[in-house]
Amino acid sequence: MAHVTRGLLASAVALAALGAAGASAQASDEAFADQISTGRALFAANCAACHGADLTGGQFATGVKGPAFLARWGGQPASALVNYIATSMPPGGGGRLSAAQYNALAALILAENGFAGDVALATAEIPLPPRGQGEEGSGLGLPGVSSRYPFPAAPTIPDPFAGYTPVTQDELVNPAPEDWVAWRRSQLGQGYSPLAQVTTQNVSRLAVAWAQALPAGPTLAEPLVRDGVMYVHAFGDEVFAFDAATGRQIWRYRRQLPEGTMPLGKKTISLWDDRVILATSDLHVMALDARTGRPVWDVAIPTQGRGGLRLNGGTLVADGAVMIGLATQADEGAFIAAFDAASGQHLWSFNTVAHADEPGGNTWNGLPDNQRRGGSVWTSGSFDPQTGLALWGVAQTYDTAALRDLVPGQNNDGLFTNSTLAFRPRTGELVWYFQHMPNDQYDLDWVFERTLGEVNGRHVVMTGGKEGLLDTLDAATGRYITTADMGYQTFITAIDPVTGRKQVDPALVPGRDRDAVFMCPHAGGGRNWSPGAFDDATDTLFMNYRDTCMELRPRADGGFLSTGVDIYYSAPADSDGNFGILQAMDMATGTVRWEHRRRAPYNAGMLATAGGLLFSGAMDREFMAFDQATGRQVWRTGLSGVPNASPITYSVNGRQYVAVVTGMGNPLAFGLPNFTPELPVPEVNSASVTVFALDGGQ
Template sequence: MRYRMPAALLAALCSLLIACSSPGADSAKTESAANATQPAVDAAADPIAERRAAVERVDDAAIIANASHGREWLTYNHGFSEQRYSRLKQINVDNVDRLGLAWSYNLGSTRGVEATPVVVGDTMYVTASWSVVHALDARTGEKLWQYDPQVPREYGARACCDVVNRGVAVAKGKVFVGTLDGYLVALDPATGEVLWRTDTFGHMREKKLQTITGAPRVFGDLVVIGNGGAELQTRGYLTAYNVHTGEQEWRWYSVPEDPEPPFADASMEMAAKTWDPDGAWRETGGGGTMWDSMAYDPELGLLYVGVGNGNPWNQDVRSPKGGDNLFLSSIVALKAKTGEYVWHYQEVPGDTWDFTAAQHIILADLEIDGEARKVLMHAPKNGFFFVIDRTDGSFISAEPFVDVNWAEGYDENGRPIIAEGARAKKAAREMRPSAYGAHNWHPMSFNPETGLVYIPAQGVPLAMESDPSFQPNTHQPGHPMSNLGWNIGHLVNTITPEAKPFGHLLAWDPVAQKEVWRQEYLSPWNGGTTTTAGGLVFQGSADARFIAYDAKTGDALWQVPVSSGVIAGPSTFEIDGTQYVSIAVGWGGVYGLAQRHSERMGTGRVYTFRLDGEAKMPEIPRAEDVRSTTLVSGYEYEAEDVGPGAQLYVSSCIFCHGVPGVNNGGSLPNPGYVDASVLESLPTLLIEGAWSSRGMPSFKGKLSEREAEQIAAFIQNTAESVAKQSK
C-alpha cells in the first residue's frame, strides 16, 4: 500500500525553503565581442607595471577624490559613504535606450554570484562563487588572470546561504579577498600572485562552524573583514589587519564569550549584563556575526558595522531570562584605528526572528526639520527604514517600508513596540517580514540629487513558533537543518502562511520617511541597485533582466535579457572618455538555492554595456536543456518509511533543495526531478559523499543507509502527491 501525503502537510512543506549549499565549477572562459568596436590600447605601455601602479595609488585620498567624479569604481559600494552613487552622466535618461553590449565574460560558476565589479584604471576585479577572483581588461573583457583559493568543498555545508563572495577591496598595491574557508588573502594586482594569506578563524577553525562571504573594506593601513555563520556555531567578530603584512591590528567581538569577569573590554562587560548566563548561547557561540555591511567616516574616524542575528535564533532558548542580548541586531560605531567601541543603536533588542542588522549601511548629510544632520541610513531585514545620527548613534526616525506585523512602531527612544504574540511562544505565527528579510544583503543606493534611496524590497512568507524540544548542536529529525549544525530553536511553517511572495524596487524618501515610487517584479530576490548623475537607477531582476529606470519617476527606460536571475549590484566606470555599466550575473543565495524564476540556466557571467555597443549577446541554454522537468517515478518504497523520511529530509535537506517536486530548483537541483536510479543509489551517494567535490556534504556518520532509504521514500511519495494534485 502506498502512502499519500496529506495535502495540509504538503502545503506546509511547500513553503519551507530558506537555503544552504552545494555544486560549482570554476573554469573561466573569455568571450570578448569580435564584432565590437573597442577603444585602442597603448601597446607601448607596460601593462603589468600600469596595473600595479594603478592599485598602488589607491588610498583614502584617492577613494574620496573618486567619489567626486566617479571615473573608477574603487570599492564595493563606491566610496566610504557606501552610497553606490556615481557622478558619471554620459549615459543618461535621454540616451540610455542606446545601450548595447560591449563584452561579456564567462565566470564558469554554477552557483550564486553576489560581487559588484571593482574597476581600477582599465582593470576589473570581480569574484565568483567559491571565492574565485577574476581580473579582466575592463575595455574588452579579456581575462588577465584568475586566482582560485581552492576552498575545501566541505565548506559548502558550513555556508548557510550559498558559496558566495561579494567582492574584493583594492588599495596600496594589493587586491584583498576573503575566502569562504576563512582566509584573508592579499594578491598582486598584475599577476594574481599571493602576497600574504592570513587565517582569520585561528583557534576557532575546528571548534566552530563559520565562513566569510563579505567584501573587505580598506582605510588607512588597515583591511577589515568579519565572519558569517550565526545559524550554526560561532561568535561574531570584526578584525582589522595590516595591509602590508597581514598581521592582526585589532579585533572586536559582538557578543560576550563568558558572562563573568574578566572581560576583554568595557563593551563586553556591558553586553554580558544583557544575556542569561544559563542560556543555550553558551554552547552555540551566541551568533552576532558581521558578515556584510560596513561604512567609514574619515572625518569622524568612525567605522560603522551591522551586527547579525543570535544563535540560536529563538531567544527563549538562547537567553531564556530575556535581556537585550547586546550587540545582536545592532549598528555599532568603533574607532577605526583601534577597534574601540564608541556607541551602538540596537534595532531589535532581544531579537528572536533572525532580524539581522547586517544589511547595507549608507552615510549621508541630510537636512531634517531644518537642521543639517550627519546621518546613517539603514533598511534591514526587520522592515523598518532607520535614520540615525552617525555622530552619536541617537535615534532620529524609523518607519516601515513593507508590511510589518512583529512591531507596531518605534517609540521616541528608538525602541520597538513589540506586537502582541509576535514572539510566537505558544502558537505558530506568520512573520512579516520573515527571516528572508524585507531587504536582505542586496545593496541599495542613494542619489543626492533626487534625495531618494533605492531599495530591493521583498517578502517571502514564513511562519515560526518556539521549539519546546530544541537541543543545541544536536541532530533532531524534523528540526530544520539540525543534521548540518543549524541552531534555530524554532519550528518553521507548521501552519501555512497566507501572504504571497513579492519583490519590488522601492524609491524611498529618507527625510519624509515615505515611499515615492515602486516597480513590481515577478518574485523576491532581485539584485542590488546603483544610481547615477545621469538620472538613472540600474538593477538586475530574479527573472533574468538588467534594467535601467528613471531615478525620479521610476519609469523603465531600457532592459536586456541576461543569462540567469541577477542578485548582485552593478557598477559603472569610465575609460578613455567612454562610460560603461557592468553587472555580474549568477543566480543563487539563500532563496535562490531552491527556487528560481527564469527559464535561463547559464553559468555566472559579467556583462558590460556602453552606448552603441555592438557585441552579440551570448547564447544561453534554457532550463529544460539543463535539467529534467519530469517528476521522478518508478522507485519502490514502503509506506511506513515516508513519515520518518519527511522528518529526516527537513533536518538534512530542506533549506538547500526545497520541497521535492514543488520547488523548481534554483542553483541546486530539486530531488523531485531526478531519475529513479538516483533514489535507488541514494544511500551510497549520500554516505560516501559522491557529490562532495561540488560542495554537497557527506552524510557519513550523520545518516544510516536505512535513513537514506527513508529519505528516498519521502522524495518519491512527495513527487507522486504533487503529480496527483496537479491533475
C-alpha cells in the first residue's frame, strides 16, 4: 500500500472507519473506536516516551493534545497530520510503521482533540484552538508562542502552481528552453539544453546556489524541472518537489513498501498532464498529482507469473500510454508493459525474450520457452514525434551456454536481446526492430538510451553498446546505416556495411571447455549506464567511457556466465593509468574529434549546453565542465558523494542553474574503485541534490 503523503485524501485517516459505501453510522463509529484503540497501543509503544503517556507532552517533546497542539495544527487538513507523523516520526525514523498503523495514530490524536469520528472525517480539518488559548505548552516552559509579543508577519510565499498548465505531448518532445521535462531533457533523448547563460568564459564563477539532502542510498534519476518546480526521485521510492530556485521543499511522497521489498533506484520519472508518473520497487506503476504529491492511481504490473522481476529504468509516457521495462534473469525472460496514463488500465505487454509462437521465436537454438532467459530492460525509452514510435533498448542474456554453439537446423541469434524495438505506444504493435549484437557471449549489452536526431540529412536513431560501438539506424524503418567505433574494443573484427551484423573473433569466444580469454572492454563497459549528449547542430555525440578490459576465466563448475566462465577486471596492456575517457564523436563521419583522459572513471552521464559546455561527474566525487570544442576541462568542484545520474540544467526567472544528484550505487560503479585505490569512495553513502549558478547572477 502506498505510504500516506501530504495532501492524501483525509478519508485515508480513518479508512477502516469509513468502511464500504452505505455502511451504517453505527458501524463507522465502532470501526473508528477500534482504530483509536489500536492507535493508543501504538502510541504507548512508539510515542509516549517523548510526547507523554497522556499525549500532553514529555521530557523530550511537546504534546499532541490540547490548545498548544491545536494552535499549530488547527485549521489544517487531517491528511497533513498523517503525512507529518508518517514521514517524520520518530525524528529520522519515519516510515517504520505501516500505513494502517499511521492512520490509527492519527485517529487517536484527532479523537483526543475532540474529533467525533463520523463520516465528516472524509473532509475533516483539525479543530482550531479555543480563543485565547494555545500558549500553555507542555508545562516545561519551552514550546509555547506568546501572543503578547507577536512575531512579525511571515512573508507570503508565492504559489508555485498558481498558473499551472497540463504537460502536453508536444512539450515532452519540444520543451521550453528553461525546462527539463523528461529524461535527457526531452523524449528525443539528446541530453542537450539550449541555455547559454553559463559559458566557457564565465563557468569559473559557478557556485552552489542551494542543496538538499535526500534519503541515503543509490540515487539514479535525473531531476525534472518545469515552471520553476524540480521533481526528484530519491532512493526508497520517494519523490520530492522543490522550488527550483531556492530548494524549498513543496511536497514529499514516500511509499510504504511491503516488508522484504528491496528498494531499487530508478533512472527516471515522467511528467504528463497534471501528474508525476513513476514505477516502484514493489512492481507497481502510479501517478501523483504534480501540484500536491497526492496519489491519483496506483496499479500492480501484471507479472505473468514470472519471478525475479526488478524495476531500474523508469517510465516513458507517450501518446497517453505509460511504458515501463522490467528486468529479470528468471525463466521466460523480461518484458515491457504499458498502461493508460489517465486511469492506469493495463494496455499491453511485450516479451523481450521471444516465445516460440511469437515473431523472433525461432532464434533461441530450439530452447523451450521456459528455458529462455534475459532480455532485461534497464533504461527508459525515447519517443519519436515524426514516426509516432516509442524506441526501447533490450539487454543480453547471462545464459550464454544455451546459445553459444549453433544446433543444426536452428538459429541462435536470441531475439530480442541487444535490440532496438519500435512500438506504437497505445497498442504495443512492434513496427520494426534491429538486433545490434546477436548471440552476445560477453555481457556487453545494448540496453542504453536511444537518441533521435538529424544526421547527413536523414532522421535517425543512434545508440551504443558496452563495446563502444555506436550504431545509426533509420528512425522510420530501423534500417542499418552505419557504425562508429570509439576505438577500444578488441573482439569484433568486421561489420557488414549493409546489414550491420558484427563478426566476432572466434578465438575470443569463451567457455569452460576453452582457455582463458583476454579482451576489451570489460563486461561492465566500456560505455555503460551513463548516457551521452548529442548536439544536433554539429552532429556531435559526446560520450564517456571506461578504458577497462577483462579476463574470461573458465571454471570447473558454475560461473558468472553459463558457458562456465567468471569475469575479472583488467587494465589494457598499454594502459597509461587513465581509465576515464571523454570523447566527441562526429556521427556524420564516424570519426573522433577529440578525446580527454583522466585517472578516475566516470560515473555520471553527459550534459551539453548551448553555452559550449559539457558537464559530467566521476568516481572521485568530482563534478566537471569541459569545452565542447576542444575537450579542455574548464571547471571542477568536489561533491559530498559520488554523482550517480546525469546532470541537468534549467532556468528560473532568467537565471540558469546546473543540478547534479549524488548517491552511489548504480551497477557501473561495481569493481571500479579498485582501479584507483588512492581515491576511495566515501564510506558513508549519503545522497543529495546540489544546484549551481553563476555567483552574482549573469
